[in-house]
Amino acid sequence: MLKTEEMGVRLDLSEAEQAFQAAVREYADEFVAPRAAELDSLKRFPIDAMREMAAKGWLAIITPEQYSGLGLGHFDLVLLGEELNRVCPSTGVSWSVHSSLVTSPLITFGSEALKEKYLPVLARCERVGAYCLSEPDYGSDAGGLQCRYQEVEGGYRLKGTKAWITNGPDAQLFLVFATKDPAMRTKGISAFFIDGETEGLSIGKKETKLGIRASSTSQIFLDDVFVPTENLLGEEGRGFHIAMHTLDGGRVGIGTQALGIARGCLEATRAHVLENGLDKHQSVQFGLADMAVQCDAARLLIYRAARLKDLGRPHSREASMAKLFASEAANAAARRAVEIFGNEGIFEGSIVERLFRDAKITEIYEGTSEIQRLVISRFVLK
Ligand code: CAA
Helix, strand or coil, X not given: CCCCCCCCCCCCCCHHHXXXXXXXXXXXXXHHHHHHHHHHHHCCCCHHHHHHHHHHCCCCCCCCHHHCCCCCCHHHHHHHHHHHHHHCHHHHHHHHHHHHHHHHHHHHHCCHHHHHHHHHHHHCCCCCEEEECCECCECCCHHHCCCEEEEXXXXXXXXXXXXXXXXXXXXXXXXXXEECCHHHHHHHEEEEEEECCCCCEEECCCCCCCCCCCCCEEEEEEEEEEEEHHHEECCCCCHHHHHHHHHHHHHHHHHHHHHHHHHHHHHHHHHHHHHCCCCCCHHHXXXXXXXXXXXXXXXXXHHHHHHHHHCCCCCHHHHHHHHHHHHHHHHHHXXXXXXXXXXXXXXXXXXXXXXXXXXXXXXXXXXXXXXXXXXHHHHHCC
């Protein structure tokens, strides 16, 4: 019989978490929301917000205090992520890649020397981080990646191309996954931290995207790049495990981004409906009701996954469920929001037009909906 998983985790917020949530909401409303449309229109990386958040310690929420962090948990990442993404998903993903995808594996798998070298630098935003797993021919099948490394005196040399790299054009620190031999598949992969100014590393053209236009994306080219031994992350050959372990947390992050988008759509639509006297129409009422259910259900799944992660308990299944449900909910909510706004919802400058475009990528990056279904179904069929 299929085992029913008990929740087994707290879903309420402690007083400290409520205070943190209030602080990040105030910052998002006062400083991120007013700049979001312009950054989107200019396709400008939100470096100001990244620096402001660094000054508050918010680029290092999960970083232990001894490395200039706040020493909080993944649940706090969720609290900040929801508020940020509600008003600006471009800022949300730029922050999430830096503070979760790059920072988290360094905390979990980094040597003492590597942590001392890079965690404070990331905390202070002296370098923006990028996570380089995907390649032009290997996105969903991450285990097939072709970027090669070979051992040389004092370190390694890397050669290959990474694709769709979020933060790529604005990053100065790259977490790169490469293989000793593609025939070894997942067992041949190792992870390396590479400084942006290293000889042989170059950044492709900044891509123009459907949504999250203020976040930057590019290819990364590695042409015989030397990486010193101390910049290997974790053990050699454990890179795929590191990538997947990190993505479990990252998927909670993208689920949170999607939740933020859904809530942004709900709030904007509610205000629009009340301002324009549309609240007596039952179809509009039902639309708002559906969006409210989507937000709450997504939040419950995300809170569960984040609490499990903070407790050090397995959470791959829960992270994939949260990401799958929330990303599909965000797209449904955005579609409904634009429909209720009507003509006003399709013009540039309307928040729902932007959130509608921003929602799509949440079903694609950090594992497509198909990949999430694959991960979940493996647990169902175990
Ligand atoms: N945590 C730790 N280890 C894990 C793991 C996890 N969640 N999942 C798998 N592993 C380990 C397995 O235990 C196994 O280890 P052993 O060899 O020691 O037994 C090894 O990894 C291989 O696992 P699988 O056999 O399951 O590997 P697979 O080839 O079947 O791939 C997959 C599984 C789920 C399809 C995986 O390739 C995947 O997640 N693909 C999607 C890639 C992805 O999400 N890319 C996102 C790019 S980053 C991004 O998008 C950032 C951004 O821009 C914002």
